[in-house]
Amino acid sequence: MxxxxxxxxxxxxxxxxxxxxxxxxxxxxxxEPLYASGKVQLCLPENYTLENIIVKNLNLVQSKNDLQPDSDIDGISDPEEIALGLNPLDRSSYGNIMDRVCLFLSPDGNCQTQSTQNCSQSRNPFGLTNCDLDPLSLDTTQYYSTAGIDTDNDGISDLLEILSDTQSNVADASEDSDRDLITNLEEIRRGSHPFKSDKEFNATIFNNISSQQISNQNHLYLDSGCEQELWNVDIKSIPFAQNLKAFIDSDESANQDPHILSFTRAEKTNIVLVTLKISSKIGQNLPSQFYFKSVLVNRNQTSLDLNMSQFILAGKGKP
Ligand SMILES: [Ca+2]
Ligand SMILES: [Ca+2]
Ligand SMILES: [Ca+2]
Ligand SMILES: [Ca+2]
Missing domain, CATH: 1.20.5 (Single alpha-helices involved in coiled-coils or other helix-helix interfaces)
Incomplete structure (x- = not known):
């Protein structure tokens, strides 16, 4: 007994x-939230200036006043996927289209049409395919020679716009869609949601980043050996989640080609994406350039230290 x-x-x-x-x-x-941090030093190509830098943990999405894990980086948190009967470890539970895009097109998941069934699944540098780009009218090369980089040319990549629910083909970076006095661009920079008012949001789990151009009066500038425009970006804190399951990206090209963002990661590891847009200095008329770098972070690897040579060119704009 x-x-x-x-x-x-x-x-x-x-x-x-x-x-x-x-x-x-x-x-x-x-x-208790865990944080990654680091210093990004950017010695820009000649005649370019930094227009925008965004650092985003792709595995976290805001839900009301909380951050929730998004294991497969399809823009829908794991708990929400389970509630909707979707697969939190499949980016395209409905077939060829990314889950977030499908639900945007049709909230009941009936997004399949003739064109979405016969679309090409080859990935662009941000992991988007024609199956995602065509129905959202992001398949244009108006500003960039590659489709689906930054269709509206507002400095926020199409991928981040899709994940954030902003309009990828309307330049709405300076709008304040949820009227909480913070612009959409600033919300995406902080890691808060552009369509959910932040009044109830716990401010300690925002991204904390500052960037500063180093002038040629400064000794740091002389030490760096940079002869062009030099920027220091201080990533003070980017929250990450510890208890994430592993995810294997089903796309072989993304896993092998460093020029395509891969969503593969080990368990307890998060993917932090850093995007850069650099643009021509006034009077030079050079094409904009969009770069990215993804960094795997976990309890043992929290450094986001980077320099310009580590970034990958996603697309060149048209002059
Ligand atoms: Ca998801
Ligand atoms: Ca999914
Ligand atoms: Ca954009
Ligand atoms: Ca806002």
């Missing part, structure tokens, strides 16, 4: 521990 009671107590303890773990996995900000 005594043995049964002890075993029963033991099993209860085990199940309690499991419940606690499941709770932690599903709710990022209930655990």
């Amino acid at each position: 005594k043995f049964i009671i002890v075993v029963g107590l033991f099993l209860t303890l085990i199940s309690f521990q499991n419940c606690a773990q499941v709770g932690l996995e599903n709710n990022v900000s209930n655990v």
Whole structure:
């Protein structure tokens, strides 16, 4: 009898521990948030200036006043996918289209048409395919020679716009869609949601970044050996989640070609994406350039230290 009671107590303890773990996995900000940080030093090509830098943990999305994990980086958090009957480890549960794009086109998931079934699945540098770009009218090369880089040329990549619910083909970076007095661009920079007012949001889990142009009066400038425009970006804190399951990107080209963003990562590891837009100095009439770099972060690797030579050119604009 005594043995049964002890075993029963033991099993209860085990199940309690499991419940606690499941709770932690599903709710990022209930655990103490973990942060990555680093210094980005950018010595720009001749006659260019920095227009925009955005740092984003692709595996976290804002939901009400919380951050939630998005294991497959399709713009829908794991708990929301489970609630909708989708697969949190499949970026295109409905077929060829990314889950966020499908639900945008049709909230009941009936987004399949003739054109979305026969579309090309080859990826652009940000992992978007024609199946995602065509139905959103992002398949143009008006500003960039590659489609789906930054269709509206507002400095926010199409991928980040899709993940943030902003309009990828209307330059709405300076709008304030949720009227909380913070522009859409600033919301995306901070990691808050452009369509959900931040009044209830826990400010300690925002991204904290500052950037500064180093002038040629400054000794840092002389030390760097940079003969062009030099920028220092101080990434003070980017939150990341610890309890994420591993994700294997089904696209082989993305896993092998460094010029295409891969969504593959080990468990407990997050993907932080840094995008840069540089543009011509006044009077030079040079094409804009859009760059990216993805960094894997986890408890043992929290450094976001980068320099210009590590960034990958995603697309060149038209002069
Ligand atoms: Ca997801
Ligand atoms: Ca999914
Ligand atoms: Ca854009
Ligand atoms: Ca706003």
